Amino acid sequence: MLKIVYVVNVSWFFHSHFYRLAEHNRAKGHSVHIVTGDEEKRAEYETQGFKYHNYGVTRDGTNPFSEIKVVFRLFRILKTIKPDLLHAFTIKPVLYSGLLSKIFPRLGALRSIFSVTGLGSLSLAENRRGKALWRGVEWLYRLALSRPNTTVVFENCDDRDLFIRDGIVPKSATAIVNGAGIDTEVFTPKESDNAKVVVAFVARMLKDKGAKEFIDAASLLKQRQVPVVMRMVGSVDKENISSLSVQDIEAAASKGFVDYLGHQTDIRMIYQHADIACLPSYREGLPKSLIEAASCGLPIVTTDTPGCRQLIDVKDPNGVLVPPRNAVALADAIQGLVENPKLRKVYGEQSRKMAKSKFDYHSILSSFDCIYGLTRDTNESSTNRC
Template identity: 40%
Template sequence: MALTLLMVVNDPAFFLSHRLAVAEGARKIGYKVHVATMDGEAVRAIESKGFIHHVLPLSRSGRNPLSEFFGFLFLWRLLWRIRPDILHLVTIKPVIYGGIAARIAPVKGVVAAVSGLGYVFIAFGFKAALLRGVVSYLYRIALGKENLSVIFQNPDDRKVFTGLRLLDVDKAVLIRGSGVDLDVYPYIPEPPSAVPVVCLAARLLRDKGVVEFAEAAAILKERGVKADFQLIGSVDSGNPASVTEEEIAVWRDRGLVEVLGHRNDVASLFANAHIVTLPSYREGLPKVLIEAAACGRAVVTTDVPGCRDAIDPNVTGLLVPARDAVALADALQSLIDDPALRKRMGAAGRSLAEREFRLDKVVQRHLDIYSKLERT
């Protein structure tokens, strides 16, 4: 009889971009794969790939306690109906709600993927501290199941969870990122453009360093540095850290950035770019940086957990302090002014992607965890 895998992810588009290969790998070795996400346009794509899909009644903002309880209840009932051999939970709400539900439902093994600590662990202030306390308590309950593995993308996040005693050390596993398909993101020499193109591809959130990116563009414009700055991504109105449409309009009107919105052709955009940057405040391990490396593009990112783990500093890219637009501008200018350095870093980045971030390698690591939990 085939084993059953249920993958629970907030956003259906995130499942397609970050976990589809794992689901397909599990199906290839005989799993019957169910996927549960919120509703959205990407659900049709999930169903078209032959997975059994369940719509989760969750919200991004989570401000209504009653709605959140019904979301948890739905997930608990789904576990009783499917009775998965392996439950794979991705992102904060699925990990917390699914982890708690799995302790009172017939689930053999649980994989929880902590792909970043998120807004709750980054924000400052009394309210944020209070929320962190509540979330930490819920994590401790959710990750208390005996037959469970928690995947971290960088050692700093793993240290936070084990240091706060949210998780037993022997349940923590490190897998560096979600992997990159080297055929989809091929190495292409940078275009011979007179004006270098600098890309930032991300949800347009403050904690992704979007504001610092615009400020760095303004600084370099004042210095007379010739470069084009592209923002690839869209406003996330359900996230309290999102920049606003008004802010974007100001940057556009000042001629600081070209706003391309959400795009599905990131590989082509990187191929036409010269530098990729992500001045984030904290990450799990940003997929966009390993995609940039695969494309052979030099990277400028921040010296914070996740980001620094995605590059080989001073070999494939440069590190700058977070929340520092001047330092970001200086690092970008050093690469804008030195094409030879950019090309060396880009070639080294491709080698790093081939060595550390191959998609098939990452998928196999996940399947090995499933196999271990099945035997326990």
């Protein structure tokens, strides 16, 4: 049996997205270690048989001395565990564990997997300073991902193509997996009985997620007197420079533009009581919220951007793509679906088919088994072929 180490930034993200993967491997008898930056899930995970470690990383930390301490704590944890397989997710965990494995070869696992679950706000920077910082991050990626026996996992072809084009990683060291997977027997369709069509935006309240465009589109639809409820579900993220403020959201809600529910734990219920799912994001890895919406049989309105466009089937359409940062186009697309219930039904049925064929846990876990070298992947639908 293997010692498998998962390195993440915060436990809530891992629990939301990749807990099922860890449990899948623990159930096989492997020793599974979760290395994260907080204590939130320690008691729960240790009760279930996982080994839990805290290396103190934060998503927004930029103090170089604090980050050096974080890297040193991660070094000591990995040195103690001596993993057979290491799998890191998101920017800091990937860079820190990758650089440590590169600088200290004996520390590194026999096999390293690095999941690029999105490129983050910095990749979208338009000012000179932001672009320079992103070039620095690319240089660090190039170094961290250059160790032999390394596989870099992407969630969409656009991100992989960017890394290959910029010389960060060769194509032979990459793989595409369709996100984190969902239980399509839990996220199931339910017939809507809403008096007005409900459009659900489920995400953190970030500008990068298109939260501002959603509010602006809601304002336009109200001006047009379109009978629709524009519902926003998710929390304000004070640690993210892209976040809207609580005052921004409350102002939109007070004007009747949006129905803001804040953070919710039962996303299935949100989608089962909605008619359309919307995420006008600027860039994603592969948005789990839209995958869950698709599994619930909802038509999708999203942007023609990396990670989002993958949720719209070109051959058998299940929704509408709109340009990013364009509230008018977003309002037009939503209004078109509000006024066409037959098209909503067709798109919703196609969404459900897509979710079952591409995003079910069985397919995703089979893909990771193959990447880990634990089995051969015979499921063509579990991995995108770019």
